């Protein structure tokens with residue numbers, strides 16, 4: 020039987036990080052070890068029976084993720100998925116912006132094969148690094164028959180691109196899918212699935228973005244910023260951003276997207292001037308539930324950071 024080919028793309032992160040002291044899981048430098056070296060250090064991957072290829076697409080701390088790297092990554096993922104013999108792609112990534120990259124790739128590629136992001140909370144040189152097991156689990160997901168769409172695997176939990184969110188600063192199980200729940204679990208190399216794989220449409224209505232021309236992401240991206248509602252919020256940041264030419268604003272509202280009246284007035288004025296405004300919530304769970312008479316579009320369940328990516332793509336979409 021022909022073995023399954025899995026491509027592992029490296030982008031950096033703590034999973035590729037090193038520290039001078041193996042006991043130091045804070046004072047390390049992310050993105051130091053190349054993907055080939057990471058894969059070579061994991062002989063257990065050979066036992067998966069998959070043929071593995073690796074490629075370094077970037078080498079960064081994911082706090083520094085930018086659209087140029089997203090563009091390169093999307094192109095390499097699309098390239099590899101187009102090869103018949105490739106069953107799936109695994110991407111090693113920092114945890115900090117993993118959810119944004121996952122959402123972006125799902126939105127622009129809507130892949131019919133699995134694309135699995137994985138990461139680590141401890142550097143590669145730690146006494147007990149979590150990266151190796153996460154990579155093994157990600158390969159198990161990427162080689163699963165029938166798997167499709169963009170997912171993230173961390174600490175044995177499989178999350179879908181739409182819902183995954185980093186919720187903890189330190190613990191190994193740092194991600195949650197909120198009240199949507201995870202897609203499933205990886206247990207001793209086997210998958211226990213709870214939900215369907217992510218698939219199109221990723222969004223509908225005002226933020227329908229899955230049909231965006233792939234090449235559009237090559238152009239300069241529209242400027243979209245995030246503002247937040249909080250006690251004592253006012254409209255000054257919004258007015259400054261509008262005066263500075265911002266094209267879109269995502270507001271992380273309180274509760275069900277509620278806004279201080281001064282912030283709301285400034286956002287309404289910006290919207291009248293042509294700035295696209297989307298209302299999300301700063302709550303970790305739940306979504307903004309639209310209601311008759313709403314003056315701002317809601318984020319259709321997306322967190323503020325994902326709503327920002329969606330709005331940038333929507334502003335690029337000629338449709």
Ligand code: ASP
Pocket residue numbers: 031032033034049079080081082112113114115116138139140141
């Ligand atoms: N700052 C790191 C990164 O996002 C954190 C991590 O990977 O856990 O690249």
